[in-house]
Amino acid sequence: MVGLTWSWAFTWEVLPMILSAAKVTLLATLLGSCLAVFVGLAFALIRRSRHRSLRSLIYWLVEFIRSTPLLVQIFFLYYVMPEFGISMSPLLTGVLALGLHYGAYLSEVFRSGIDGVEKGQWEASRALNLSMFDTYRDVILPQAIRPMIPATGNYIIAMFKETPQLSAITLLEMLQIAKIIGSENFRYLEPFTLVGILYLMFSIMAAYGIHMIENRFPKEGISLK
Amino acid sequence: MEFGEIVSVLLQGAVVTIKIVAMALPLAAAMAFIFGLMRLYGGFPLKQLAVVYIEFFRGTSALIQLYWIYFVLPLFGLSIDAMTAGVIALGLNIGAYGTEVVRGAISSVPKGQFEASVALNFTPSQSLRRIILPQALVGMIPPFGNLAIELVKATSLVSLITIADLTFKAKSLADMTLQVGEIFGVVLLLYFVIAQCLALCFRYLEKRLSKGLGRGGVK
Numbered sequence: 001m002v003g004l005t006w007s008w009a010f011t012w013e014v015l016p017m018i019l020s021a022a023k024v025t026l027l028a029t030l031l032g033s034c035l036a037v038f039v040g041l042a043f044a045l046i047r048r049s050r051h052r053s054l055r056s057l058i059y060w061l062v063e064f065i066r067s068t069p070l071l072v073q074i075f076f077l078y079y080v081m082p083e084f085g086i087s088m089s090p091l092l093t094g095v096l097a098l099g100l101h102y103g104a105y106l107s108e109v110f111r112s113g114i115d116g117v118e119k120g121q122w123e124a125s126r127a128l129n130l131s132m133f134d135t136y137r138d139v140i141l142p143q144a145i146r147p148m149i150p151a152t153g154n155y156i157i158a159m160f161k162e163t164p165q166l167s168a169i170t171l172l173e174m175l176q177i178a179k180i181i182g183s184e185n186f187r188y189l190e191p192f193t194l195v196g197i198l199y200l201m202f203s204i205m206a207a208y209g210i211h212m213i214e215n216r217f218p219k220e221g222i223s224l225k
Numbered sequence: 226m227e228f229g230e231i232v233s234v235l236l237q238g239a240v241v242t243i244k245i246v247a248m249a250l251p252l253a254a255a256m257a258f259i260f261g262l263m264r265l266y267g268g269f270p271l272k273q274l275a276v277v278y279i280e281f282f283r284g285t286s287a288l289i290q291l292y293w294i295y296f297v298l299p300l301f302g303l304s305i306d307a308m309t310a311g312v313i314a315l316g317l318n319i320g321a322y323g324t325e326v327v328r329g330a331i332s333s334v335p336k337g338q339f340e341a342s343v344a345l346n347f348t349p350s351q352s353l354r355r356i357i358l359p360q361a362l363v364g365m366i367p368p369f370g371n372l373a374i375e376l377v378k379a380t381s382l383v384s385l386i387t388i389a390d391l392t393f394k395a396k397s398l399a400d401m402t403l404q405v406g407e408i409f410g411v412v413l414l415l416y417f418v419i420a421q422c423l424a425l426c427f428r429y430l431e432k433r434l435s436k437g438l439g440r441g442g443v444k
Binding site: 068 | 300379410412413421
């Protein structure tokens with residue numbers, strides 16, 4: 001039977017192709033996580049706004065994004081946005097979808113991180129007559145960052161593992177390449193297993209990296225100036 | 226195509242999605258308990274087996290696991306249909322996350338409870354069944370609820386191995402009619418409704434199970 005035994009020759013043949021597709025996966029994750037941090041912070045800050053309607057709008061938006069599948073959101077952005085005259089490449093669409101989806105999750109992390117800063121810090125900023133912007137930038141956020149690192153890192157790793165879904169809108173990332181190789185050669189065992197191992201390796205490395213960052217991070221926070 | 230027709234086709238897909246959830250959820254719960262208990266109380270090979278299972282299914286992507294089960298297992302002579310492959314992949318994936326929930330909830334039961342059941346001469350299985358689990362179960366419900374919603378969302382992946390679930394129907398309808406706005410809008414809404422219903426069930430379950438345990442203070 002074809003493909004029953006592991007062929008090392010075939011493995012070495014397909015490895016370079018899969019590794020070059022890994023660049024696309026990593027790029028999508030990197031851009032996606034930058035966008036997610038930005039969106040998450042914006043959502044978290046709006047959730048603290050003075051206007052009740054604004055707060056509940058963001059609450060339901062976050063709830064909606066979190067309880068619908070990423071795959072459908074990707075399809076929605078990819079097929080519906082052109083109707084409004086915005087067409088984007090699969091990569092950009094994917095980054096936007098990942099960024100929004102995980103931005104919604106991160107907003108909850110950031111919100112609890114900001115809430116975790118002591119009340120006295122807010123009062124002291126008020127006493128020093130700092131503006132809202134200065135209070136967040138110089139006092140609150142620098143102290144809020146460290147406790148948020150582990151949860152943020154987990155979500156970024158989760159995002160990394162969801163990038164294969166971008167193959168559904170024809171982005172040539174690792175899994176898509178593996179599937180193409182598999183269907184061309186009628187050998188799925190090696191490409192799929194390789195992709196699985198690569199994901200496992202990257203995830204473990206990233207988890208270790210996040211642990212390092214958390215340990216090295218100064219306890220008193222960092223200046224955001 | 227008329228809006229009513231679109232909705233009725235999508236509802237058929239939603240039924241398939243709900244069916245998959247209904248089958249994968251018990252599997253995930255069973256995996257979570259079996260491997261969670263193995264991880265906590267298992268001897269040398271069992272504990273390591275549980276760790277490998279958890280790390281493997283949490284460390285790789287759900288879509289890869291699905292493809293692996295659907296495309297690679299047949300090469301070993303284990304041919305399974307798409308539906309079974311989907312249920313197994315999702316059940317094992319969510320179950321791996323559930324394992325940690327079970328472990329966390331059981332280890333957060335106060336140590337005195339274990340000691341008291343030893344003092345009262347309970348066998349290990351009795352103390353687990355009668356003393357520990359009833360208390361641990363309440364703590365498991367909220368994270369299990371979150372995982373159930375994750376499962377609902379993950380079912381959209383099975384559309385990629387040709388199961389005619391909600392996402393699959395949406396995709397083929399969209400390719401056919403090009404009314405993408407309505408179709409994907411309705412689909413997002415349907416998933417949202419399914420997820421919220423599940424969340425409601427779990428909130429009810431939590432209330433039921435926490436009765437008489439004196440948790441959460443006076444209300």
